[in-house]
Amino acid sequence: MKQITAKEIVGNPFSMLDDSWALVTAADGEIANPMTVSWGGLGVIWNKPVATIYIRPQRYTHDLLEKEDTFTVSFYGEEQREALKLCGVKSGREMDKAAAAGLTLVKEGGFCYYAEAELVLCCKKIYRDRIRPEGILSDDDGKCYPLKDYHDVYFGEIVKVLAKD
Numbered sequence: 818m819k820q821i822t823a824k825e826i827v828g829n830p831f832s833m834l835d836d837s838w839a840l841v842t843a844a845d846g847e848i849a850n851p852m853t854v855s856w857g858g859l860g861v862i863w864n865k866p867v868a869t870i871y872i873r874p875q876r877y878t879h880d881l882l883e884k885e886d887t888f889t890v891s892f893y894g895e896e897q898r899e900a901l902k903l904c905g906v907k908s909g910r911e912m913d914k915a916a917a918a919g920l921t922l923v924k925e926g927g928f929c930y931y932a933e934a935e936l937v938l939c940c941k942k943i944y945r946d947r948i949r950p951e952g953i954l955s956d957d958d959g960k961c962y963p964l965k966d967y968h969d970v971y972f973g974e975i976v977k978v979l980a981k982d
């Protein structure tokens with residue numbers, strides 16, 4: 818992997834998330850857990866490049882994110898589709914998902930990601946809040962939250978970007 822700047826990232830963020838999906842990896846000490854996401858955003862706030870993720874409170878990833886200051890968002894080629902499917906239906910509470918999915922953990926500079934990634938955003942948490950139903954101005958409360966399990970929103974300042982050579 819080589820280090821690039823956020824402005825050098827190649828790709829359309831809508832297809833990268835909505836079509837290809839990504840893994841959010843949060844770690845707690847020795848434990849690192851990959852979770853598939855397709856909702857999120859790449860943008861700018863407070864003059865910083867930021868990855869925004871939306872994590873429902875029942876996810877194991879949520880427990881880990883609450884404990885740690887950092888996470889990564891990593892993107893993969895189509896050959897890892899099965900791995901991402903697995904990481905989107907199984908919980909790290911039950912199993913070592915990375916091992917089951919054939920993903921190779923890399924720990925570097927306090928960040929955890931997988932060697933198979935094509936792009937890794939290393940993020941430092943700078944904001945967290947919960948989606949409030951009274952703030953939803955569309956009909957998506959009924960559609961997306963039948964269980965009332967409103968997402969927590971995390972802004973991660975992108976402090977390092979790694980791209981496949």
Ligand SMILES: Cc1cc2nc3c(=O)[nH]c(=O)nc-3n(C[C@H](O)[C@H](O)[C@H](O)COP(=O)(O)O)c2cc1C
Nearest residue numbers: 853854855856872873876877878905906907908909
């Ligand atoms: C394509 C896809 C996208 C997903 N996107 C999200 C998301 O953005 N936020 C979320 O909370 N869960 C999302 N999920 C569900 C989690 O990935 C899933 O519940 C996972 O098993 C949680 O793992 P964990 O308990 O190890 O954290 C998605 C699942 C799939 C298959």
